[in-house]
Amino acid sequence: MGAEPIIRLDGVSRWYGSVVAVSDVSFDIRPGITGLLGPNGAGKSTLLRMMNGLAATSTGTITMFGEPVRDNPPLYRRIGVMAEHETVYDFMTGREFVLMMARLRQVARPAEAADRAIELVDLADAQHRRMGTYSRGMRQRMRLAATLVHEPEVLMLDEPLNGADPRQRVHFQQLLHRLAEGGTTIVLSSHILEEVEQLAGTVLLIVNGKLAASGGFRAIRAALDQRPYHVRVVSDAPRRLAAAVLGLESVEAVTVDPDGAIVILSRNVRDLQVELPRLAQSSRIGLRRVEPLDDSLESVFGYLVER
Amino acid sequence: MTSIYLLTLRQLSGRWRLLIIALVSALPPLVAVMALYSSSALSVDAFETAVLGTLLAGAAAPLVVLAIAAAALGNEVEDRTLANLTLTPVPRWRIVAAKLLASITVAGPFIAASAFLTAWVAFLGDATAALAVTVAAVVGVALYAAAFLWLGLVSSYAIGAGLLYIVLWEGFLSGFVSGVRLLSIRHYSIAVMHALDPRRFAAGPHVAPSAAVLISALVFAGFIMLTVRRLRRMDVP
Numbered sequence: 001m002g003a004e005p006i007i008r009l010d011g012v013s014r015w016y017g018s019v020v021a022v023s024d025v026s027f028d029i030r031p032g033i034t035g036l037l038g039p040n041g042a043g044k045s046t047l048l049r050m051m052n053g054l055a056a057t058s059t060g061t062i063t064m065f066g067e068p069v070r071d072n073p074p075l076y077r078r079i080g081v082m083a084e085h086e087t088v089y090d091f092m093t094g095r096e097f098v099l100m101m102a103r104l105r106q107v108a109r110p111a112e113a114a115d116r117a118i119e120l121v122d123l124a125d126a127q128h129r130r131m132g133t134y135s136r137g138m139r140q141r142m143r144l145a146a147t148l149v150h151e152p153e154v155l156m157l158d159e160p161l162n163g164a165d166p167r168q169r170v171h172f173q174q175l176l177h178r179l180a181e182g183g184t185t186i187v188l189s190s191h192i193l194e195e196v197e198q199l200a201g202t203v204l205l206i207v208n209g210k211l212a213a214s215g216g217f218r219a220i221r222a223a224l225d226q227r228p229y230h231v232r233v234v235s236d237a238p239r240r241l242a243a244a245v246l247g248l249e250s251v252e253a254v255t256v257d258p259d260g261a262i263v264i265l266s267r268n269v270r271d272l273q274v275e276l277p278r279l280a281q282s283s284r285i286g287l288r289r290v291e292p293l294d295d296s297l298e299s300v301f302g303y304l305v306e307r
Numbered sequence: 308m309t310s311i312y313l314l315t316l317r318q319l320s321g322r323w324r325l326l327i328i329a330l331v332s333a334l335p336p337l338v339a340v341m342a343l344y345s346s347s348a349l350s351v352d353a354f355e356t357a358v359l360g361t362l363l364a365g366a367a368a369p370l371v372v373l374a375i376a377a378a379a380l381g382n383e384v385e386d387r388t389l390a391n392l393t394l395t396p397v398p399r400w401r402i403v404a405a406k407l408l409a410s411i412t413v414a415g416p417f418i419a420a421s422a423f424l425t426a427w428v429a430f431l432g433d434a435t436a437a438l439a440v441t442v443a444a445v446v447g448v449a450l451y452a453a454a455f456l457w458l459g460l461v462s463s464y465a466i467g468a469g470l471l472y473i474v475l476w477e478g479f480l481s482g483f484v485s486g487v488r489l490l491s492i493r494h495y496s497i498a499v500m501h502a503l504d505p506r507r508f509a510a511g512p513h514v515a516p517s518a519a520v521l522i523s524a525l526v527f528a529g530f531i532m533l534t535v536r537r538l539r540r541m542d543v544p
Contacts, residue, residue: 049542052394053394054393054394054542054543055542055543056540056542071539071540073395073396073397073398074396075396076394076395076396077396079394081390081394083387083390085387087386087387087390087391088388089314089317089388089391091317091318092317100310100314101395103309103310104310104311104391104392104395104397105395105396106396
């Protein structure tokens with residue numbers, strides 16, 4: 001597998017009372033950008049919190065650079081963590097916050113490090129304003145500056161693009177790619193497929209607290225694209241449309257609902273998106289409504305787990 | 308440690324919080340003034356028991372310290388900012404020490420001033436008496452701060468639990484259950500007052516001064532250890 005793992009999880013589980021948040025998860029994290037992908041409530045944040053030592057495991061072990069992460073403060077000289085919550089002190093200016101974090105992480109020249117980190121997130125103009133006056137995106141960026149101020153070897157980011165506008169997203173993505181190219185190991189969590197696609201070379205798919213799949217993003221994306229889709233179509237002539245769509249390559253099966261809508265089963269929804277309107281036009285059938293029935297992230301991830 | 312200390316000073320120095328603790332701290336000297344000019348003057352024993360022992364050491368000091376120390380770590384947990392401190396190479400005991408020191412720094416001057424003024428007024432400018440009462444009050448502040456710092460970390464209902472403790476344990480049970488007095492910060496303060504100025508509580512405190520000093524040290528260290536242990540083992544939100 002190439003480089004030595006930076007982080008190793010071995011049989012990690014975590015439960016809260018009778019609720020199992022993470023179940024028997026094992027994987028290695030190597031240099032580069034790794035994305036923890038999964039729907040909300042899948043256990044990504046719990047996993048990330050255990051990986052950075054904020055939460056204990058119920059069973060299993062987690063090591064970073066070969067050392068246990070839990071109750072090991074010296075390790076935080078090498079780690080930067082940005083939690084999902086907006087954990088800032090509103091009464092502080094951005095610069096005060098970053099400077100304090102530099103001092104707490106025992107950076108040799110904290111003022112210079114703070115300047116550098118604030119410059120990196122492009123917030124020099126707003127650094128002397130209280131953080132309570134920042135927009136959500138600005139807070140995220142200033143928190144990122146505080147996370148990067150000691151130039152960590154490992155960066156852990158929980159839903160880092162929440163609240164960022166498109167321009168900030170692009171800036172953020174470029175920054176992470178630069179850091180990864182510079183040798184930083186980055187682990188980030190997200191419930192948005194495209195976000196992970198643009199950032200992570202390796203994806204760990206977490207569903208219901210379990211590792212559902214892992215590997216390169218393309219393999220996971222291909223698996224997603226091959227899943228069957230159900231599309232509900234409301235039209236002027238449902239039975240005529242049902243008969244007609246059966247002739248399309250992209251359609252596997254059609255059923256007619258009692259309410260008159262038809263439900264199309266397709267494994268090639270991209271072609272269906274093009275073919276269906278053309279067919280309706282040529283057959284002089286009016287389409288009133290076309291909607292995917294199972295396009296939620298949960299159903300996408302659920303499909304991968306069941307395979 | 309300095310960064311966490313300065314951060315905590317800012318966190319604990321909200322205008323409303325300071326106003327409330329100033330009002331509570333003003334009560335003992337006000338009562339002392341009223342007692343001095345009252346037509347039915349209190350005896351020294353009665354004044355010491357009611358004002359120094361109960362109002363100052365058993366009510367004002369713990370209430371002020373509760374408002375400060377319980378928030379020092381408790382608000383970090385509630386606001387989910389504690390991770391900023393624990394995700395650093397700073398040893399846990401240093402975080403606790405900085406929080407404790409800041410709590411004492413904020414609460415101490417209020418209670419020290421309150422104690423000094425109360426004794427100065429009541430004992431007609433007797434410096435020894437005023438100093439003894441002040442030092443004893445500050446000892447109480449340190450002990451209450453250690454206890455309430457821990458309470459703020461372990462309970463999201465620290466203020467309610469602290470009030471119950473002040474009213475039931477320090478105010479009620481320690482008044483007549485001799486065993487409870489051995490574990491009462493109020494009575495340690497009284498013992499220290501007596502040790503520094505034997506004219507205070509001249510009939511003799513319920514806890515011997517030497518025992519009070521020893522147990523105080525154990526209580527202080529014990530709560531610090533409990534807080535550090537909790538900080539090391541808890542899931543930080």
